[in-house]
Amino acid sequence: MKKRSLISLVAVGLACNMLFSSCIGSFGLFNKLLDWNRSLDSKLVNELVFVAFCIVPVYGIAYAADILVLNSIEFWSGTNPVADVGSVKTIETDKGLYAVETKENGYQIQKEGEEAIDLVYNQDNRTWSVEANGESTDLLRFESDDEVVMFLPDGTEMPVELNQAGVLAFKQAVEQSTYYAAR
Numbered sequence: 804m805k806k807r808s809l810i811s812l813v814a815v816g817l818a819c820n821m822l823f824s825s826c827i828g829s830f831g832l833f834n835k836l837l838d839w840n841r842s843l844d845s846k847l848v849n850e851l852v853f854v855a856f857c858i859v860p861v862y863g864i865a866y867a868a869d870i871l872v873l874n875s876i877e878f879w880s881g882t883n884p885v886a887d888v889g890s891v892k893t894i895e896t897d898k899g900l901y902a903v904e905t906k907e908n909g910y911q912i913q914k915e916g917e918e919a920i921d922l923v924y925n926q927d928n929r930t931w932s933v934e935a936n937g938e939s940t941d942l943l944r945f946e947s948d949d950e951v952v953m954f955l956p957d958g959t960e961m962p963v964e965l966n967q968a969g970v971l972a973f974k975q976a977v978e979q980s981t982y983y984a985a986r
Contacts, residue, residue: 828874833865 840856843849856862891904900915906923909931913919920935922942929945944952946962953961953973961976963969 828869828877830866830869830874831877832873833862833869836862836865 836856840849840852843852888905888907891902894901894903898914902913902915904911904913906921908925909921909923911919911921918935920933923932923934923939924930925932930941931943932939932941934940941954943954943963946952949965950969951963951965953963955961955976961973963973
């Protein structure tokens with residue numbers, strides 16, 4: 804009996820490992836709920852809502868829904884079913900203030916006082932491109948789950964494996980082409 808339960812446990816563990824590997828996801832539903840609670844003006848009300856949502860397992864249900872359903876959909880489809888389309892986040896850096904708006908198919912980024920650029924994902928051909936000043940330039944195309952094709956500034960294409968060695972090789976190729984362009 805012990806041997807059978809150990810085999811069952813190992814089988815379930817391996818199945819979970821195969822099904823849920825690298826599916827971290829953005830936890831959109833849980834984070835929306837938490838952000839809403841944080842936006843309440845009163846600390847007392849915020850704490851009461853937090854405790855109530857823990858007792859009535861609202862947080863637990865949202866978290867479980869993210870883990871079991873929404874993050875899996877996001878992983879396999881590439882789209883977040885609870886993405887904040889239309890939401891704008893402001894990011895302050897040492898180079899200026901940026902507004903990032905979530906669009907249905909990507910993002911619009913605008914530095915304060917400058918023209919906006921759009922990062923657009925085309926689901927049909929699995930490409931990300933940048934659109935600015937009425938022109939569109941492809942950045943990358945997904946070939947498989949572990950390889951993309953990067954479009955270099957000189958117009959050539961470079962296959963890049965999505966691992967540390969592949970990203971390093973791409974970075975070196977871009978730095979080398981930038982160096983020669985500067986000469």
